[in-house]
Amino acid sequence: MVGPDHDLESTLIDLTEIPLPELTDLDDSVLAHALRRIEELVATSEVSAEFDSSI
């Protein structure tokens, strides 16, 4: 179990410093896990399109 002083690793790749032209040059293989996550998120978004106050 990770303690309060330890960082938790995210599965989300950090692109916050990338120049936009380099964004399109990123290789699919580098982004493979992230792209899978995007697919999951898109699927999640579709499911949650049924909106209500109570999830």
Place this chain on the structure above:
Amino acid sequence: MIEIQPSVRTHKLSGRDFDLIAASAAGPGTIAVLARAELSKHLLLLRTVMAVGADRFPSAYSAAGLDSGFQLLTDVQRTDPTTAAQVIGLPHFGAWAFRCLSGFHRDSDDRERAAELGRLNALAALAAIRSGLEARLRVPVRNGALALPTLGALHLPGPAWAELRHTPGVGTFALPPGRAGIRLPIGEGSGGNGRWSPVARLRNPPGSVPVEVLVDDVDPALGTTYRRGRPGGEEPDRRWRTHFAPAWRLLSRHHGERARALAAALHTVVPLAARPTGRTSGTAPSAFGAVAMSPPGDAASFAEALVHEFQHVVLGALNDMMPFTERDSGARYYAPWRPDARPVDGLLHGCYAYIGVTEFWRRVRAHVSARHRAHVEFARWRSAVERTLDALEEAEALNEAGVRLVRGMRASTEAWRSERVPRAAQRDADTLNADHRLTWLTSRPAEARPR
């Protein structure tokens, strides 16, 4: 467990920030960490939309003029990276990208796809306007409205596209094909011969936590995300303004930490039509910073809905950074706020939202006019949350992060136990919970009843 290549840097979250989120105590600093992760998500979405769009739908991609929008955004990033990041981080941006990606799977034609993709140009134009750069590019006109995210919409029946020109110091103009240019009175309130509908802004009343929230009923991506599209030209419902000031004052005075966090996370409210059964609200994981809700009936309900949806915004962003569960085991659970049985992920998100709701009523119940109702709300959701946490603690599908999250959620409720509630309010709360459970049980066959 997903394996990540060592050369790729991923986002990190400190154990302290994680535990603050679990305890529903995230402040502006923790919200900023989540917002940064959401920025990466939006950039990844942008990259995916560009790659998939060019590869699979070259005609729509070309018709949308996506490269010109991307180039303009690149120019803004080069000269004003802060503004570029702010625009890419907007909920409008996330909603746009998700609409494109989900639209790639739908049966839509190239014209529709091009119009969807072309919204990037409107976002890029916004970035140029904000950073004082010149812009000249085509933007789509949907449902008779040319919408500029966060700014407003120009009523423009007829064309499917119009050129948008922005010249710093001169102004912003829409040029529909074959017609005279129309100046957009950005930042000047209503104008343009009644054609321009500015996005409404709600601001904190004097003496309360500073905040500015947009009430956006013109952005097509947010509108379709929430199934709420309406052309511009109508004045936004007055109830937003009427009830926002007292709602925000209530939060600022009695739930100040939450108000500060809300001010950091909440960017836009998307108005929804009320349902025949009453008010409704929701949050889409694709649009970090936006919440949707029907017009509020009173200040306390407005504040409650803001807190409720804020919880979803926060947990949704954390969930974007890391999963809380292993594969769906198929187990379904009773949720005291829903008519249907929920998977463990849904139960977790709902419970987290209702922890926020319960804490809200705990703090404000002595300070609102409808005190009986406030006591009932507190007592009802306190019981419901306790029961749900029992189920979550036994759920086998939670991973390490999920277990830690639930542990923090439980700890955040411990102070509730010693809180006294007037007998009549407790009785009404118990009746509401019992009725919900009974209705739920009798609405499904015995063999289909989950845990």
